[in-house]
Amino acid sequence: MSFLNSLISGVSLGSIYAIIALGYTMVYGIAKMLNFAHGDVIMVGAYICFFAVSRFSLPPLVGVLLAVVVCTLLGMTIEKLAYAPLRAAPSLAVLITAIGVSYFLQNAALLLWTPNPKVFPNFFARKVTAPDGTVTDQTGMAFFDGALRVSYVTLVTILVCLAIMAVLTVFINSSKLGKAMRAVSEDKDAARLMGINVNTTISATFAIGSGLAAIAGVLLCSAYPTLVPTTGSMPGIKAFTAAVFGGIGSIPGALLGGLLLGVIEILAKAYISTQLSDAVVFGVLIVVLLVKPTGLLGKVVREKV
Amino acid sequence: MSELKKKRVATKMVPVQSRAIVPDRDADKSPILECHHLGIDFGGLTAVNDFNLMIGRSEIAGLIGPNGAGKTTVFNLLTKVYQPTRGTILLDGADTSKMSTEQINRAGIARTFQNIRLFNNLSVEDNVKLGLHNHIGYGMWGGVLRLPRYWKEEKHAHESAMELLKIFEMQDLAKAKAGSLPYGAQRRLEIVRALATNPSLLLLDEPAAGMNPSETAELMDNIVRIRDLFQIAIMLIEHDMNLVMGICEGICVLNFGQVIAKGTPDEIKSNPVVIEAYLGKKDKKKKKEAKTDG
């Protein structure tokens, strides 16, 4: 039963990785850049939601929406100011700029919100009145006489992730903008010649990725409630790894990579060693890339000779 | 036109085996290259199938065919950029099936590329020295510690590189960056670099692409001169029929990955299958299209 417990928390953590990985993978697919600041957008999203709910007592849903709006705007602004001018620059220059943006966001957060950890509220607790009249927070459901416990956060995370995947897949495959995105990721110049506004498309991609990052931030902090300015970095790196794991540029790959990474991480923590769980995760990544050098669902691109 | 060309025209073609065209001066020697039933599939698509060829030791052979016929794929198979799905390649009688691209080069096949592949950030001289790489006799530590060997071998390499560059009168460009050269010079440098590896078979992938008629004429002379000087076999892919018919001794015609004809230039010119598949549409072929050829 403890295995099932681990598996479920793994899937939940993996769902968060998957949502973050989407941002990496979409931006990589379209702009061919590693947006290192993505992890920090998550952190900003979590802070916005935290302040909206805890300080301004807004309803959680409004807090989440506010975080999504702010992060979407933030993502578009970053793209416009820092990345768009570098569209013709070498990819390493863009990478370093992204690192600069990441430093900027972290340090701005440090100044604005201090390094003191914030305790993120649990939105998914139910007030339960016991027969004797005492009111307690119920945070999850128990099965098999409490042997299997599933928190509401876990449940919501998994459902939200699946919903996002479904909506995004339909969007990418059927909507006009989605088709434009696929066209731009295939060949920017050809897309431009077909009358697609490449800049708008890239901007929209950043907007979507950053909006998703806000949701991921809220879910991440609901599950792991300590919020500090560096909250986003490690999940950011792991989600990026997940994107590569699944095959960077591929949306189903992000889902698969994220879920696998989360499950491996939690199982490694439970059965191998807490301290070495990261080493296990990265070790599995290396093995996968050696067997499938373009990730699990990545396209094999044959270089034309 | 040079004397060389007159001599060339006088060369009589004698097929040594059925379906093989080897100049009579090479007839008593074993062929440098033999391909038997060579083929490759990409996914479900057969790009080249049942490709058989024999090239003499000092032959200039042509590989022609419409765009997308699989000519470059044949070169990629010969140099192991792609591993053949079927068939065998014998280089100087030795099976090459276990060899990698790099080993193929050391075994004696050098090539140029349709879309020029130079070491753009390195000097012209360094490009040629890279061709000489396996003929320079010192290792990493010899270089790092600047042992006497380093000075001796580098001096020797420098001299050899300049010698090779003289073939195309490029010695004055030795210090220039390869990427900054004009198109024609880049094509020539690629040939020099390939020659520097001391091949017994030189593969030229559209050497005249993008050249004007006078440059092409010069190139024709140079290709023949290289063959006479180094006594090597040369196989070339080319869309310029003047070049192919002018200097090739044996020609192989490829269409849809299949050999449709083999023979001397005269035989090819009068072959109805070839005319239908290829020469009949000749006037529609613009050189520019060559770039998009697979």
Add this chain to the structure above:
Amino acid sequence: MNKLNLSKASRRSFMTYAVVIIAFIVLQSLAAAGAMSSMLKGLLVPICAYVVMAISLNLTVGILGELSLGHAGFMSVGAFMGVTTAVSLQNVVASKELRLIAALLVGALFAAVVGFLVGIPVLRLNGDYLAIVTLAFGEIIKSIFNNLYLGLDSHGLHVSLLNNTLNLDEGVKPIIGGPMGIGGIQKIANFATGFALIMVCLIIIFNLVNSRAGRAIMAIRDNRIAAESVGIPITKYKMMAFVTSAAMAGAAGALFALNFSTIVANKFDFNTSILVLVFVVLGGLGNMMGSIVAAAALTVLPEALRQFADFRMLVYAIVLILVMLIRNNPTIRTFTAQLRRGRKGGAKS
């Protein structure tokens, strides 16, 4: 003189040597004259270590053309193994200098071995996939050192992973104590050795680049398929560059660690790898002089920005972004290109 000596590459390398030597003499005399702030004095050895990190990473990124995001991992190996060597030799070798040199060599050796082992899988990959695997290895090395216990007693070396089960003799403390790292290090690193290390690394890199092997490495960077087609064994030369780069990072790590009293594995994390990458990119790919200047300047900058107190890292981030934007601005690029062409003058036309 030999004609080879006059080439542009050689001129540039001699310029770099000269600048490094002059900088060393100036800084050393300033320090001797007491005209140097204690802040800068304390930074001299870290600057040397970061300079070596930057030029060694430049060998991988600029010369070989492969992005590595785990360079700090090799620094970590060098730091831990170097300090272990220095501590082990404490009662055997009296001379501080000899201990330091031994530490640098052992650090370099271990990093080279790890570099080789990491290189076997890593160098089979290309581009971003190679980058992410180097990142993964950096993190794995960090995790291992965070959980490594190592001690020395009368029975020799004891090693254990995860738990301190070294069973050392009574009263003997472990050298590496897991997440606590190494404490009580004798600070035997000095600026002169740091300078010597930079010079040795520069000589190795420049001599390598201007030799048969270096040409092969750059050929792989410029065009892998063409390099294969002229008979260059790709893996061998990739490995050569990668291992050389790792060894130098190891020596830098040992030097860096022996300048502090304690060292923990978390010091050499992903952020350190990125920091060094920033030096390399800002200094210019393949440009050793640029790497040196960028590493030195950006190591001093955060300290020099102390007056901005809390804002210093924010300013650092903004400076970084602006430099990248300005350097890659098309108008400015054309302008500098024209300047350069103008300087060469009629020689070309």
